[in-house]
Amino acid sequence: MKPLPVSIATRPRKYTPLSAYACLSDRNKFISVVFSFFFVSSSERVNMSEPKVEAQREPRDSSKKKKKKKKEKRKISEEEEKEDESVLMRGIFKVGKKSHDVLLTRTRLTWTPIIPESPTDKDTNVVQAGVVLLQDVFAVKVKRRRMAGQQSGGAVLGLALFHSRRRGRRLEEDTLHLHNASAEHTHSWYNTLKELLTGFSCRPRYVKVFINPSSHKKEAVHIYRDHVAPLFKMADIRTDITVTDRKGHALSVMKECKLDEYDGVVCVGGDGSVAELCHALVLRAQLDANSPENPVRAALPLGIIPAGSTDVVSCSVHGVRDPVTAALHVVLGHLQQVDMCSFLSNGQLVRFGFSAMFGFGGRSLARAEKKRWMSSSRRREYAVVKTLESWVTNQGLYLSISIMSIPCLSPHAPQGLAPNTRYTLNSHASLIAVGNASRSEFIKHLKRYSSSSGQFSFPFVETHSVSAVKIRPRSRIGWSEEESEDEGDSKNTPIIQSEGAALPWNIDGELVEIANEVLIRVHPRLIALYGEEVHEAESTVTCSCI
Numbered sequence: 295m296k297p298l299p300v301s302i303a304t305r306p307r308k309y310t311p312l313s314a315y316a317c318l319s320d321r322n323k324f325i326s327v328v329f330s331f332f333f334v335s336s337s338e339r340v341n342m343s344e345p346k347v348e349a350q351r352e353p354r355d356s357s358k359k360k361k362k363k364k365k366e367k368r369k370i371s372e373e374e375e376k377e378d379e380s381v382l383m384r385g386i387f388k389v390g391k392k393s394h395d396v397l398l399t400r401t402r403l404t405w406t407p408i409i410p411e412s413p414t415d416k417d418t419n420v421v422q423a424g425v426v427l428l429q430d431v432f433a434v435k436v437k438r439r440r441m442a443g444q445q446s447g448g449a450v451l452g453l454a455l456f457h458s459r460r461r462g463r464r465l466e467e468d469t470l471h472l473h474n475a476s477a478e479h480t481h482s483w484y485n486t487l488k489e490l491l492t493g494f495s496c497r498p499r500y501v502k503v504f505i506n507p508s509s510h511k512k513e514a515v516h517i518y519r520d521h522v523a524p525l526f527k528m529a530d531i532r533t534d535i536t537v538t539d540r541k542g543h544a545l546s547v548m549k550e551c552k553l554d555e556y557d558g559v560v561c562v563g564g565d566g567s568v569a570e571l572c573h574a575l576v577l578r579a580q581l582d583a584n585s586p587e588n589p590v591r592a593a594l595p596l597g598i599i600p601a602g603s604t605d606v607v608s609c610s611v612h613g614v615r616d617p618v619t620a621a622l623h624v625v626l627g628h629l630q631q632v633d634m635c636s637f638l639s640n641g642q643l644v645r646f647g648f649s650a651m652f653g654f655g656g657r658s659l660a661r662a663e664k665k666r667w668m669s670s671s672r673r674r675e676y677a678v679v680k681t682l683e684s685w686v687t688n689q690g691l692y693l694s695i696s697i698m699s700i701p702c703l704s705p706h707a708p709q710g711l712a713p714n715t716r717y718t719l720n721s722h723a724s725l726i727a728v729g730n731a732s733r734s735e736f737i738k739h740l741k742r743y744s745s746s747s748g749q750f751s752f753p754f755v756e757t758h759s760v761s762a763v764k765i766r767p768r769s770r771i772g773w774s775e776e777e778s779e780d781e782g783d784s785k786n787t788p789i790i791q792s793e794g795a796a797l798p799w800n801i802d803g804e805l806v807e808i809a810n811e812v813l814i815r816v817h818p819r820l821i822a823l824y825g826e827e828v829h830e831a832e833s834t835v836t837c838s839c840i
């Protein structure tokens with residue numbers, strides 16, 4: 295693909311780069327620079343997170359006291375560790391066909407084969423010693439012998455421990471069967487295990503579930519029913535389910551419902567549904583706290599069951615697009631505190647979100663939204679190709695500006711759109727500004743997201759850590775979203791965009807049209823999402839459009 299060497303005067307319709315006026319702030323102090331950015335530098339970032347200078351000024355006495363305190367703390371935690379590892383129960387169970395010596399501590403259950411079981415036993419195929427950490431166990435049940443159709447009673451056979459097993463980034467369900475026909479023995483183990491599991495306070499007992507039946511391939515209801523509901527049932531998690539019937543339905547339910555009844559919220563859908571619920575949770579916290587100026591941390595964590603076409607947020611906190619992994623993170627109460635951004639225009643809150651794209655990202659989404667009848671993957675590829683066709687190089691103008699408070703991992707960009715962004719970086723987002731570049735260079739830059747690295751090693755790509763960004767489109771020469779897909783229509787399209795015309799933004803995959811300057815601020819740890827810190831997502835998709 296050759297870059298189109300045209301200028302504004304000669305081929306205005308073909309001119310789509312943005313002239314952006316952006317200024318970034320360290321906390322709330324704005325320093326404006328036309329056509330350039332003022333960034334939070336890496337040295338400032340270090341100072342913000344690690345107050346080293348202050349530490350050096352402290353008198354020696356206080357440093358001695360600190361050392362003593364540290365030592366005492368270490369001693370206490372060593373004692374706690376010893377207590378955790380002291381044996382609570384010891385007994386004999388059959389694991390597989392062999393008898394095992396089973397030990398239970400506060401943190402783990404271990405089993406070791408009893409050898410020799412009988413002097414004549416020549417079978418070497420014994421079940422090996424093993425361990426299950428209680429942090430991975432989500433249910434324990436008493437096993438009974440029952441006739442077909444029998445609902446209750448039955449002779450006790452032993453225990454079943456349902457736990458998660460890790461395979462790369464994936465979490466899978468597994469079961470450990472411990473056989474012992476003594477009802478008394480089995481019940482005392484059952485009661486102790488139940489009590490220990492109740493001690494995991496982050497695990498939800500009652501969750502509000504939202505399912506978007508229209509997301510992606512319209513499979514969200516099946517995904518929930520087949521992969522998530524059985525795990526929730528097994529873990530004794532009660533659910534209150536709303537199947538959404540329109541855009542904004544989840545938000546209106548979240549504004550009204552009694553939140554203190556629930557321990558968490560679960561979203562089954564794509565990025566649009568996730569964005570709506572994250573926004574709803576933070577907005578609700580702000581309304582409840584009567585704090586119109588400042589965002590307030592969401593009261594409940596959100597679990598994300600991926601059922602969309604890209605699932606950036608799910609990939610960013612799970613590393614894979616897998617409903618079972620996502621459900622197990624909820625069941626086991628794995629929590630991540632995640633930074634979010636607020637988007638304000640004219641001082642008014644537009645929404646809360648994790649990422650925004652202005653320029654290329656916004657324009658291609660605006661195009662894709664007009665082709666809703668296409669399948670989501672075709673729609674996306676079509677929009678990317680179409681948008682690339684419609685821009686050319688221009689010095690001093692920005693082709694794309696992205697701001698992301700999470701790494702935005704996906705199968706298309708396994709290391710993320712902003713690989714250097716971590717969830718808990720404390721009020722820093724990544725700003726990626728793509729400046730003057732030819733079309734082929736821009737495509738090269740985009741392509742490198744799907745490989746592994748080097749997407750920022752271009753002279754026209756700037757990346758910065760920011761705590762806030764202000765973006766004001768300055769030029770009124772631009773594309774028109776009314777433009778026909780057919781080039782012949784160019785004569786009828788206005789070259790000068792009318793003052794105050796709304797421009798497309800892509801906020802967490804949702805099309806938001808904003809006419810004015812946009813202020814994006816990063817709010818540290820505004821929401822908790824069920825998941826874990828992930829550095830690379832599983833890559834299962836190759837994009838053929840560029």
Ligand SMILES: Nc1ncnc2c1ncn2[C@@H]1O[C@H](COP(=O)(O)OP(=O)(O)OP(=O)(O)O)[C@@H](O)[C@H]1O
Binds near residue numbers: 570
């Ligand atoms: N019953 C419904 N009908 C139409 N839209 C709905 C319904 N329920 C929710 N929505 C809205 O649909 C939008 C898109 O949802 P979602 O992101 O889950 O699906 P998707 O766009 O197909 O997935 P992806 O963003 O991964 O491509 C959200 O803004 C959501 O509020």
